């Protein structure tokens with residue numbers, strides 16, 4: 427992380443509208459750029475609001491929930507989130523909404539509109555908004571299952587390479603098709619070979635994007651630091667495909683993995699899944715000063731490392747997008763001591779970015795700047811308040 431530069435432009439939400447989203451019936455909010463504190467008791471709707479904001483980026487938002495589960499209980503099932511977003515080149519109106527469809531029912535995808543134009547997929551949101559978040563669920567990132575870390579990794583990569591998410595879901599779709607062909611005992615060898623060739627192409631592109639992103643994040647993580655209580659760290663990738671891509675020219679890596687799939691057909695058929703590929707990779711985080719893997723740190727140390735990782739991403743995204751991202755921090759100060767908390771608020775303010783932070787009590791925000799806008803959240807309603 428390098429010293430903050432105040433002059434950088436920022437992505438920022440200026441207006442936000444929620445309709446039948448979780449416990450929000452109808453919310454209209456006009457907000458300034460800068461720090462925003464959401465204060466409210468358990469169950470008030472703080473995380474729901476951050477989740478609604480997270481839906482204006484590609485993917486399933488900060489809880490990873492299905493679109494069909496986001497509609498307000500007691501409502502019709504349909505929901506909508508709309509935001510006016512300040513971007514470096516002007517303003518954009520982003521809308522996303524979901525309702526069950528006649529053909530696809532509850533599994534219908536959400537619709538995305540940018541300046542009134544319906545988009546082919548949510549992937550185009552990354553051209554108009556950059557969002558990062560830190561949630562209590564991530565406290566288990568280092569010690570939890572590799573699948574969660576991979577999801578985190580791929581989101582981190584997507585922030586730097588807008589095509590990454592599409593490649594990952596494309597690979598997963600091809601893999602599901604291959605698994606189905608194998609377990610069905612299909613003899614369509616030409617189709618199987620075509621799927622494997624496409625999987626290999628996707629896998630190499632996925633690995634290359636991960637390698638680039640990890641190296642970019644490491645540059646920020648280990649850069650000369652301003653005095654900061656967030657430890658520096660080092661991120662590394664652990665995966666067969668990433669190792670191939672690092673050691674072979676792209677075409678050779680692709681051919682190698684394609685052959686591996688071909689030769690692994692009977693083992694994969696017996697296992698009912700594809701055993702090698704970018705869907706098995708993991709990433710490791712090393713606590714720099716201590717030289718140990720992150721999972722060995724205390725809860726507070728792990729949180730501080732996650733914040734260090736978030737700040738490194740802010741740095742990398744700012745360089746890639748030419749503007750600072752919006753940051754969503756859910757209960758971020760839990761586990762942080764006073765010095766770290768004050769340092770974090772100071773860094774965020776120094777960056778000049780828009781940060782939405784939640785806490786159950788005003789005291790959680792002790793040490794935050796007086797210019798922070800405070801909202802009291804209560805059963806899906808918001809009122810501007812003061813500390």
Ligand SMILES: Nc1ncnc2c1ncn2[C@@H]1O[C@H](COP(=O)(O)OP(=O)(O)OP(=O)(O)O)[C@@H](O)[C@H]1O
Nearest residue numbers: 448449467468469470471472473474496497498499
């Ligand atoms: N689809 C839904 N419709 C209506 N209410 C919902 C829906 N989904 C979740 N809720 C409710 O929304 C409430 C607020 O949840 P949220 O997670 O935002 O609370 P919070 O303010 O973050 O609380 P905490 O401080 O405990 O984290 C919960 O009581 C939850 O049951």
Ligand SMILES: [Mg+2]
Nearest residue numbers: 472473474756
């Ligand atoms: Mg919450």
